[in-house]
Amino acid sequence: MKNIKFSISNISPTDIKLVGDILKSGWLTHGKFTSLFEKEIKKFTGAKYAISVSSCTAGLHLSCLASGFKKGDEIIVPAQTHTATAHAVEYTGAKAIFSDVEPLTGNITLKEIKKRITKKTKGVIIVHMAGHPCEVDKILKFCKKNKIILIEDCAHAVGTFVKNKHAGNFGISGSFSFYPTKQITTGEGGAVITNDKKFYEKIKKLKAFGIDTDIKDRKKQGDYDVKSLGFNYRMTDFQAALGFKQLIKYKSNLKKRHLIAKRYIKNFSRTEEITHMPYSTNSSFFVFQVFCKKRDELLKKLKKEKIGVSVHYSKQLPKMTYYKNKYNLKAKNFINANDYGNTNISLPIYPKLKSIEVDRICKIIKNYLTYEK
Ligand SMILES: Cc1ncc(COP(=O)(O)O)c(C=O)c1O
Incomplete structure (x- = not known):
């Protein structure tokens, strides 16, 4: 693998x-x-x-x-x-x-x-x-x-x-x-x-x-x-x-990022358990973000399959100890930020990423959400 x-x-x-x-x-x-x-x-x-x-x-x-x-x-x-x-x-x-x-x-x-x-x-x-x-x-x-x-x-x-x-x-x-x-x-x-x-x-x-x-x-x-x-x-x-x-050479890098984003979107188009960032011709797709309720279990599965992913970001800033101690803000004021933090996964997107690799990532995620969750 x-x-x-x-x-x-x-x-x-x-x-x-x-x-x-x-x-x-x-x-x-x-x-x-x-x-x-x-x-x-x-x-x-x-x-x-x-x-x-x-x-x-x-x-x-x-x-x-x-x-x-x-x-x-x-x-x-x-x-x-x-x-x-x-x-x-x-x-x-x-x-x-x-x-x-x-x-x-x-x-x-x-x-x-x-x-x-x-x-x-x-x-x-x-x-x-x-x-x-x-x-x-x-x-x-x-x-x-x-x-x-x-x-x-x-x-x-x-x-x-x-x-x-x-x-x-x-x-x-x-x-x-x-x-x-x-x-x-x-x-x-x-x-x-x-x-x-x-x-x-x-x-x-x-x-x-x-x-x-x-x-x-x-x-x-x-x-x-x-x-x-x-x-x-x-x-x-x-x-x-x-x-x-x-x-x-970034213009061609950017074009490839868009092609990969479109491929992710097409692959996930019929998977209800997963939502993703919207497509925009104006985006630079630093990462391709998907959102899933069983995020932490899925992260474990992706690690087992040796797929490198990231989370941007897991904890909203008002919950970070420095800011929590200083301002003591209530999490209920940041409901969307909280959901985002709990459900996002950043999938890879870079010019050297091959289409078959994108398809493999999507297949693992879709299979996991359909049969293993
Ligand atoms: C939104 C945002 N702002 C600022 C920074 C800080 O960037 P740097 O590591 O170049 O200082 C980062 C780092 O990833 C970031 O994601």
Whole structure:
């Protein structure tokens, strides 16, 4: 029985050789490939500015700081997301206000956001869960009207579009993740996009210690000033090279993701015990999520069959001890997030995944739900 991995990166032997060449060159950080990668991100997303960072969490943290979030502010975030979305808010001293999400997409909605608006609401962070586009255009309209800052957590959203515009271009910024299971990987890594020059300048400074002058712009070697506190959230040049090489071939990766998603949907079309994320031509299908009441038993079965799957995410954030101790929120306020957490399974989706492997995964799941449950 051959195992099927949950994720396989789209990295070729020439990409690996390039990383080796950079390592041999000795120029390991803020070099040629960092700017090439940032240029390619701008081209792919259509954003005016792109900044590579050490992770999506770093990008979200900087976006919250550059937005001026501070103690006393409330920022609405989905209850069903990675803990990084809420942590980014909490790092600034502001308070994360959790919102319930939509069943099947796991996305935050304008309706749920509206229920949580107070005088202290300064921002909203949305997530395009599993790569499925959020109703970000409606949310943006509302935020603009109410002077609320919108930030997009695009950790799952390389290749997600809303009305022909790439995700991350709606809010003041969009932060992407290049963690190993993501559509594109640099090991750890991320990028922030924005269309606001001032915001871009702020993020650029905050990302590199608060230093006010780029190496290339310094009149005298080593001459720069620091007027505010910053971090070291830079990405290395060999990581940037890996990201660059994957991004230039990402269009065909995305096409394959859609073909696989369609194959899953066709296979599951007559299985009542299982529901799945909706199909959208605008999705980037970071994973293919299915929902099933007997999730935990099914996970055991899939493990026995050597099928790599994941869960995004099992426990809604208000139930995590840190947030539970701090805010003591009632689970009944997040019914959909709770169901989502208890029933979701993320199935593999990547260009190297073969059709017969997709069919095998579906057959195991369907047989289990029909005969063994
Ligand atoms: C929705 C979401 N936001 C943020 C992050 C954090 O990304 P990173 O690991 O690049 O910091 C993740 C990680 O998977 C995520 O799923």
